[in-house]
Amino acid sequence: MTEPANDGPDSTSLGSGANANPANSPMERPLEELPPVEPPSAGFIVQLFLIPALIVAAVIGVWALFGKLAESETDWQQLVTELGSSNEHRRWRAALGLAQVLRNQQIAPDKNGTVLAEEPAVAEALTKLLKESLESKSTLDDDIKHQEFLARTLGSLQADDIVLPVLAEAMQPDPAEDSDRADVRKSSLMSVAMIAGRHFERQAQDAELITASSEDDSAEETVTLAKPLSTPTIADESVLKQLKLAAQDEEASIRHLAAYTWALVSGDEAIKQLELMLLDADEMTRANAAIGLARNGQTDGLPVLIELLELGTQEPDRSDFQNLTTEQQQEELTKRQFEQPIILANSLRAIGSLESLLTSEQREQLKPIVETLSSEHSAANIRMQAGKLAKRFNAAE
Known part of the structure; x- marks a missing residue:
């Protein structure tokens, strides 16, 4: 037989018999009073409004400073003077300012049409x-x-x-x-x-x-x-x-x-x-x-380029890697993760630029290497670049 549902708290939590106090029942307990509403303190107003306003003003001030540096015809002279200062902070502040001026001037000449770099x-x-x-x-x-x-x-x-x-x-x-x-x-x-x-x-x-330029060129021109x-x-x-x-x-x-x-x-x-x-x-x-x-x-550098591509298709020997010191292992990992993909990308681009000068024998030597890179290399950009070069080799046949 199913017992009736009990929506209230268990009776043992309220006490039993004569000790039970109906006034403690949740249905009859008086509502607790909310704390009185107080006006915000001055410190709160400072945190909420004044500090963000100061941050915005500082950002605008820095922007205006660099804008002034870019437009002024004489500021660079002051910056160069401060570059020779023995004070390290003044020297580096001037260095950053001058670098900003040169960048801005490359984008837009000053009022006289003069680029400071010239x-x-x-x-x-x-x-x-x-x-x-x-x-x-x-x-x-x-x-x-x-x-x-x-x-x-x-x-x-x-x-x-x-x-x-x-x-x-x-x-x-x-x-x-x-x-x-x-x-x-x-x-x-x-x-x-x-x-x-x-x-x-x-x-x-x-x-x-x-x-x-050929279609396999990357964003780097x-x-x-x-x-x-x-x-x-x-x-x-x-x-x-x-x-x-x-x-x-x-x-x-x-x-x-x-x-x-x-x-x-x-x-x-x-x-x-x-x-x-x-x-x-x-x-x-x-x-x-x-x-x-x-x-x-x-x-003349084609044999070296082919050698570099072949290295990119080879898996590292794990036993040789384990025999290296910790420092040597880190160097090898850095080389494989960062240096080798750059070398491969540039080598593929170089071979692509020489495509019209390649002999049929050189194409045949390169084709399987490039196809392996296009299908098996761990870096997506290398696979894509090698794939495009492989298509060009096939189209030339």
């Missing part, structure tokens, strides 16, 4: 600061970072005669200096590459040497030539001398940056340097040399 006075001021800092021979971290910033900034300036000689000084190796000095050399190499890259595209367009430029993009002898030394440097990262830069310098000497760097022990350096040759319409 002003000789700006180049002279910044190169003077870098030269003085290099001559100080300081090994302090702040000074090294200051040199790195200045070296990188010079790459955005369009005053080669002023900028390149100082960049050549910053590229020089000095065994007596701290190893951190290598970062200044790398920044200088990257700036030379930026300068060479601007001239590379302009000279290629003028000479009508740019090859038609690269200029590929039908043949090397007749005139190198960099004529400064001191820079070319340091580039040759960088191509033989003990540090691999310096060498592969040198290979990348030589490709953008172009010309007969650059091609010779890139051909020599195909024999480098460092994989990234060989890759940049082979890709650089392809960018200049040369097939």
Whole structure:
């Protein structure tokens, strides 16, 4: 027999018999009074309205400051002056401000139609600061970072005669200096590459040497030539001398940056340097040399490109991996996860740019490698890029 439902609390919770108090019943218990309503305190109003208003005002103030910096004709002079300050905070505040000014000026010239990156006075001021800092021979971290910033900034300036000689000084190796000095050399190499890259595209367009881009190109646009430029993009002898030394440097990262830069310098000497760097022990350096040759319409690096693609199809040997130290294992993982996909993507793009120059034997050698990458590689972008190249090979048959 089903017992009647009991909607109230269990009787034992209320007591029983004479001890049960009906007044304690939930149905008859008086409603509790709500706390009295009090007006908001001044502190609450400050938190709710004033603090957000201050934040908005600060954001508007920063925006207005950078807007003023971009429009003013004289602010850059003050910033350059502060870049030479011994006060670290003033120096970096000026560095960030100047970088913002240069970016804004590249987008929109000032009222007089002048772009600061083209002003000789700006180049002279910044190169003077870098030269003085290099001559100080300081090994302090702040000074090294200051040199790195200045070296990188010079790459955005369009005053080669002023900028390149100082960049050549910053590229020089000095065994007596701290190893951190290598970062200044790398920044200088990257700036030379930026300068060479601007001239590379302009000279290629003028000479009508740019090859038609193919459908397998990624979002990253690269200029590929039908043949090397007749005139190198960099004529400064001191820079070319340091580039040759960088191509033989003990540090691999310096060498592969040198290979990348030589490709953008172009010309007969650059091609010779890139051909020599195909024999480098460092994989990234060989890759940049082979890709650089392809960018200049040369097939000499094709064997290296094929080798790099084959490496991308191979699975790592687990037993060999286990025998590595923890640090070596981390380096190997970093290489496979980050470096190798970049090398493969650039190698596939380079081979695509050389497609019309490939022999039937070279196509047959490449086809199975590319098809394996298109179906088995772990990175989706590599599979897609390799798949497009494989279709082009099949269509050409």
